[in-house]
Amino acid sequence: MQSTKLVETRGLTKRYPGVLALNGVDFDLEAGEVHVLFGENGAGKSTLISMLAGANSPTEGTITLNGQALAFSSVADAQRAGIYTVFQEFSLIPTLTVAENIFLGWEPMRGPFVDHRAMRRRAHDMFEELDFPIDPTAITASLSRAQQQMVEITKAFHGDLSVLILDEPTASLTDREVDHLFGFIASLKERGVGIIYISHRIQEFQRIADRVTVLRDGARIGTVAMAETDEHALVEMMTGRAITEIYPQIAHTPGDVLATAEGLVTSGVSAASLEIRAGEVLGIAGLVGSGKSRLFRAMMGLAPRLGGKVTLKGQDVTRAPTRAILKAGMYYLSPDRKAEGLDLAKTSNDNLALNLVMGGTGVSRMGFINWKEVRAESARIADYVELHAGYRPKLVSQLSGGNQQKVLFGKCFGQEADIYVFDEPTVGVDMGTRSALYRLIQQLAEAGKAVVVISSDLPEVLNLSHRMLVLAHGRISAELSGDEMVEELVLKHFFDESGAKA
Numbered sequence: 216m217q218s219t220k221l222v223e224t225r226g227l228t229k230r231y232p233g234v235l236a237l238n239g240v241d242f243d244l245e246a247g248e249v250h251v252l253f254g255e256n257g258a259g260k261s262t263l264i265s266m267l268a269g270a271n272s273p274t275e276g277t278i279t280l281n282g283q284a285l286a287f288s289s290v291a292d293a294q295r296a297g298i299y300t301v302f303q304e305f306s307l308i309p310t311l312t313v314a315e316n317i318f319l320g321w322e323p324m325r326g327p328f329v330d331h332r333a334m335r336r337r338a339h340d341m342f343e344e345l346d347f348p349i350d351p352t353a354i355t356a357s358l359s360r361a362q363q364q365m366v367e368i369t370k371a372f373h374g375d376l377s378v379l380i381l382d383e384p385t386a387s388l389t390d391r392e393v394d395h396l397f398g399f400i401a402s403l404k405e406r407g408v409g410i411i412y413i414s415h416r417i418q419e420f421q422r423i424a425d426r427v428t429v430l431r432d433g434a435r436i437g438t439v440a441m442a443e444t445d446e447h448a449l450v451e452m453m454t455g456r457a458i459t460e461i462y463p464q465i466a467h468t469p470g471d472v473l474a475t476a477e478g479l480v481t482s483g484v485s486a487a488s489l490e491i492r493a494g495e496v497l498g499i500a501g502l503v504g505s506g507k508s509r510l511f512r513a514m515m516g517l518a519p520r521l522g523g524k525v526t527l528k529g530q531d532v533t534r535a536p537t538r539a540i541l542k543a544g545m546y547y548l549s550p551d552r553k554a555e556g557l558d559l560a561k562t563s564n565d566n567l568a569l570n571l572v573m574g575g576t577g578v579s580r581m582g583f584i585n586w587k588e589v590r591a592e593s594a595r596i597a598d599y600v601e602l603h604a605g606y607r608p609k610l611v612s613q614l615s616g617g618n619q620q621k622v623l624f625g626k627c628f629g630q631e632a633d634i635y636v637f638d639e640p641t642v643g644v645d646m647g648t649r650s651a652l653y654r655l656i657q658q659l660a661e662a663g664k665a666v667v668v669i670s671s672d673l674p675e676v677l678n679l680s681h682r683m684l685v686l687a688h689g690r691i692s693a694e695l696s697g698d699e700m701v702e703e704l705v706l707k708h709f710f711d712e713s714g715a716k717a
Contacts, residue, residue, distance in 0.1 A: 220282070221246050221378055221409040222267065222298070227276035229262050236262040238433040239276070244378065244409040249400060249423050251441075252413045254430035254453055255645035256617035260413050263430070264380050267411070268300035269293030280378075291320075299371035300380040305363055309356035313366055314338035316355050321373050341369050345399065361392035368399070379403060380411040385419065386642060389503040397423055415645055417446050418674070429453050454646050461650045462678035463657040468494040469681070473528055473634050473665045474514070474545060480522035481513035484689045487523070491634055491665045496656065498680030499669040502709050506689040507669050508550065511636050515547045516540055528633070546632040548623060550639035550669075556623045559612040563602060563622045566611055567593040570629025600625045601651045617648035624655060635659055636667040641675065653679065673702060687711045 222244040229237040237259045244250050252260045265271035267278065269287030277284055280296055287293045290300070307316045314334045323333040338351035347365040355363065364384060371379060381400075385393045400410055400423055412423065420427060424441040429452040436452050451457050470493035479487045484506040491497055501507040512518040514525050516537035525533045527543050535543075549555035557566055568589050572578060577588035597607050600621045606614055611622055620641070627635060637656070641649045656679060660666045670676050676683060683700055685693040685708040692711035695704065 220244070221280065222411075223279045224263075224267075225277050225279075227263065227266065227278070228274050229266065229271065230274045236433055237266075237273075240430070240433075240435045242428055242435065242438075244411055245425075246377075246407045246409055247404045248425040249404065249410045249412050251420055251424045251427040252411060252430065253417070253420075253427050253449060255647040256615035257432075258430040258453075258645075259433040260430055261382070262433070264300060264382065264411065264413065267293070267298060267378075268302075268380060269298070270300075294371075294373075297375050297377035298380070299376055299378070301364065301367045301371075301382065301384065303383045303386070305367050307355050307363055307366060309354075311355055312351065313349055313353050313355055313358070314351040316366055317341070317351075317370050318373075338369075341372055345369060345372070359392075361388045361396075364388075364396075376408055378409050378411065380413075382413045383415070384412070385414065385416060393419075416672075417449060418672075420446075420449070431455070450646055454650075456650075461646055461653070463653055465496055465657045465679065465681070466661050467681045468661075468663070470494045470663060475526045476510070476514055476523060477526075478523035479510065479513060479520065479525060481509055481518045481520060483509045484513065484686075487691050489684060489691065489694075491667060493633070493665050494660060494663050495681045496660050496666045496668060496679050498676035498683040499667060499686065500673060500676045500683060500705055500709075501671075501686035503671055505686040505709070507686045508638050510686065511547065511638065511667065511669060514540075515545065515636070517547070541630065541632075544631065544633040545636065546627050546630065546634065547636045548627060548638060548640060550642055552619055552623045556626070557611050557619060560610065562610055563597065563607045563614070563618075563625075564590070564593050566622050567596055567625050567629060570626040571596075574630030576629070596625045596628050599628065600655060617644045620644050620648065620652065624652060632664070634665040634667070636669070638669045639671065640668060641670070641672065649675075673705060677702065677705070685709065685711075 220243045224240060224242045227237055227240045227242070240259065240263060242263065252263065254260050262271065266273050269290045269292045279285065280298070285296060308319070317338050318334050323330045323337065335351045342349050342351065347369065349362055349365060355366065358366070384396060388396065403410060420441055426438055426440055427444070427449060428438040429436040429449065431453060447457065450461065472490045473493050474491040476487055476489050487510050499507045509518055513520050516535060520533060524531065527540060527545055532540055532543065553559060571589050571592055572584060576592050577585040579585070602618060602621045602625065606618050611619055640652060644652070656666055656668065668676060668679050677700055680700065681696065683695045683705070684691050685695065685705055687709055693708035
């Protein structure tokens with residue numbers, strides 16, 4: 216049977232002053248398929264979907280929908296044509312109810328008034344049909360990110376949906392929520408809906424992708440059937456390098472024990488004991504919700520310590536506040552760069568300078584700040600994390616996720632530390648940027664620092680770590696090293712409810 220092309224682009228090009236964001240890209244989407252767009256940050260993925268979504272217009276090239284050439288003037292225009300996009304940044308109004316968000320601009324009326332009862336009833340029916348367990352009367356701000364994503368998707372069903380574009384849909388979801396989303400995607404495919412799916416999580420592609428198109432530097436490198444390729448080939452297409460070149464070989468010279476937890480208890484974590492050594496990368500693996508982040512947030516004083524003991528360089532810091540732990544030499548990089556890590560309203564230079572000043576760089580005994588010294592050190596750090604000079608004076612909110620993560624890493628080096636805890640260090644980051652960040656981890660460990668890598672990306676933990684702790688159900692279920700650090704054994708301990716350490 217001949218395939219049906221829902222969407223087709225030919226020679227799609229977008230130029231900005233001095234920048235060729237998209238260069239003559241040919242792309243097509245068939246009815247009832249998941250077509251993944253894969254590429255590094257800046258490869259052109261967002262530019263391409265912004266034109267399909269009606270948020271942007273091409274400089275050259277054509278877009279056709281069901282064989283008919285179209286030119287969208289707005290997102291609403293594309294939605295009326297049956298193309299709906301769920302962007303990384305949701306368009307929901309947090310203070311409205313779920314039903315009010317779904318019907319914003321489509322409100323059912325009773326005379327001159329909005330019919331709220333009909334709105335709630337219709338929202339309930341839509342959730343029932345889509346199998347989304349959400350209360351239409353709930354305030355949107357009270358929902359989890361996964362539930363908010365479900366609300367965004369539900370908004371697409373006002374009209375005749377034929378194309379759904381999902382931009383990094385699983386970046387903040389638990390494994391159970393990912394399973395639900397993938398089940399929903401499968402049901403859409405059965406209805407003949409075409410899905411364009413953007414993700415850096417290459418391990419997801421085997422589960423849902425029919426085809427993958429790889430973009431690099433604004434150009435299409437190629438389109439392959441997922442059944443005929445693998446992760447290694449896709450990474451090489453995307454970066455021009457083999458996957459073995461992404462992860463560095465980190466020398467292992469374990470030194471003194473710099474920090475310990477003994478029987479540490481916090482919300483969601485039971486009686487955890489561990490050691491962190493100088494010159495070693497300690498990997499922390501586990502399913503989302505296993506307690507791996509909460510354990511180290513408790514060590515940092517960011518979560519309540521309900522029992523047990525924490526030491527840092529031989530000193531008892533069980534009751535010490537976070538600021539004291541930072542000052543004593545233990546640094547924590549948050550997995551949520553927007554909420555906890557960065558000031559989005561300030562430039563990259565300002566974000567780096569803030570941590571430098573807090574660490575005492577350029578600050579005299581009288582409290583005066585030598586800004587020339589601070590700026591020079593900020594530039595040195597920006598060079599170190601490979602942040603391009605053109606991005607340094609820009610607001611962090613205007614940078615790609617990968618460049619935001621480089622700024623976040625740069626802030627680590629504004630204050631002297633002996634232990635660096637990186638919590639989901641490459642979330643939403645492409646392979647090229649990952650490689651740069653992995654080299655920083657290598658340099659820290661080989662300089663005698665202790666590095667902890669907490670990650671839901673199992674290949675990342677396996678390839679970077681000298682020693683691993685696996686968490687399951689709030690307990691450390693295994694401590695592995697050497698030949699024990701293989702995927703099959705780690706996955707087995709993901710579901711171990713007994714716990715290796717009591």
